[in-house]
Amino acid sequence: MTNSNRRDFLKRSSVLAAGLCTALTDPSTVEAAADRPQNPDARFRYLGWQLGLSYQASRPEGRRPEELRQLLREMRDHGMNFISFMLVSYSFFDPEHDGFDWPVRREGLLSYRDERSLNAREETEFLGDVIQEAKEAGFHVQLMTNCGIWNPDRIIKGYPQTRPQVTWDDRRSGWVHCPDIPDGYRCVRDVILDALERYARRGVASYAIEYPGYAGSGCFCEATRTAFADETGRELTPQWARANRPEFDGWKQQHIGSILKRLVDEVHAQTPDVEIWLHTACTASGGRGHAPDPLRKAGITATMPYLMHSPSPDFSRLSKNVDACYPLPAVAHVCVRAKPFKNYAIPPKNPALISKFFDAVEQTRMENLAGLVFFNETNVPPENRRAVYDGVKRFV
Numbered sequence: 001m002t003n004s005n006r007r008d009f010l011k012r013s014s015v016l017a018a019g020l021c022t023a024l025t026d027p028s029t030v031e032a033a034a035d036r037p038q039n040p041d042a043r044f045r046y047l048g049w050q051l052g053l054s055y056q057a058s059r060p061e062g063r064r065p066e067e068l069r070q071l072l073r074e075m076r077d078h079g080m081n082f083i084s085f086m087l088v089s090y091s092f093f094d095p096e097h098d099g100f101d102w103p104v105r106r107e108g109l110l111s112y113r114d115e116r117s118l119n120a121r122e123e124t125e126f127l128g129d130v131i132q133e134a135k136e137a138g139f140h141v142q143l144m145t146n147c148g149i150w151n152p153d154r155i156i157k158g159y160p161q162t163r164p165q166v167t168w169d170d171r172r173s174g175w176v177h178c179p180d181i182p183d184g185y186r187c188v189r190d191v192i193l194d195a196l197e198r199y200a201r202r203g204v205a206s207y208a209i210e211y212p213g214y215a216g217s218g219c220f221c222e223a224t225r226t227a228f229a230d231e232t233g234r235e236l237t238p239q240w241a242r243a244n245r246p247e248f249d250g251w252k253q254q255h256i257g258s259i260l261k262r263l264v265d266e267v268h269a270q271t272p273d274v275e276i277w278l279h280t281a282c283t284a285s286g287g288r289g290h291a292p293d294p295l296r297k298a299g300i301t302a303t304m305p306y307l308m309h310s311p312s313p314d315f316s317r318l319s320k321n322v323d324a325c326y327p328l329p330a331v332a333h334v335c336v337r338a339k340p341f342k343n344y345a346i347p348p349k350n351p352a353l354i355s356k357f358f359d360a361v362e363q364t365r366m367e368n369l370a371g372l373v374f375f376n377e378t379n380v381p382p383e384n385r386r387a388v389y390d391g392v393k394r395f396v
């Protein structure tokens, strides 16, 4: 089937199919996906959306299954092949939604479920079927949770010892929790294992996380200071860290790398075929403790650096975050939201800016750039959505 025939076929199908549930699982549609011509000159392996199931959604119950099926068809019509479902919301940024978006089973996680989220209730859970349909239609399906960004008042109900990180000047970070506290690590691990226990067999190809890592420039809580002392024989103080920045950054990268290795090993013991990707820009100055070599050794197979996150995107330096992840493949995370949110002054994006972004991508050599993922589909106005599809057209 040629490209244009396939597009016509999909358009006809979408008109004819009253219920997209049946259309996506229709054998002829699946056959069309399998028959999809691969363009050997295509620059990117992954093109798609990341979307919050409830995060920044306009309704308390979040996304509905029929919307996601419509989205999958729309994506296929525009040459996209990648979908990432974000399964947690934060009232810190979105007061209407807070907590996990699937019917968690592990005891520690139960109190952090978003009870208003449609997919979080066992009786109305729908994501498993959507994942399976997406997989059968040829999509790379990803799950995503920002492991460690939690509501401090709620997460302690299931993991009583978890605490937000401590900054240079002895202040608690708002919501980013420390991975050196055993309960913090256990919670990160339980979240991933719980989501994959339910969804991996339905067709999940990868799981993306944003943390563990350090917020700001490091954590100076007792657990981190103990880990540092055990591994280096030194005392960790903000004064020492300031005066010995490269050494401190090096320790953070090795230490977070070892935490990630343990995490990836535990996940792979349960689901060996699911890749683990990391949202990170890998820049030492960011201080998170992410660097390509330790990440590679930990078993992280791709990074998701941020593009268009800065207040006024500097397209002349577009490759900075992608280059910092080399040689790991980078599937860039591209914010195309139009409005800032509570506590989150993201620069508003409009079609002109999105079009400029695509111009810059076309003109910038980024050897390890393997794809583009646009965020957050759940809260993108129609004009920005069209601008994304217009831009993607240049690469398929």
Ligand SMILES: [Zn+2]
Pocket (backbone or CB within 6 Å): 165, 166, 178, 179, 180, 181, 219, 220, 221, 222, 223, 224, 225
């Ligand atoms: Zn700490």
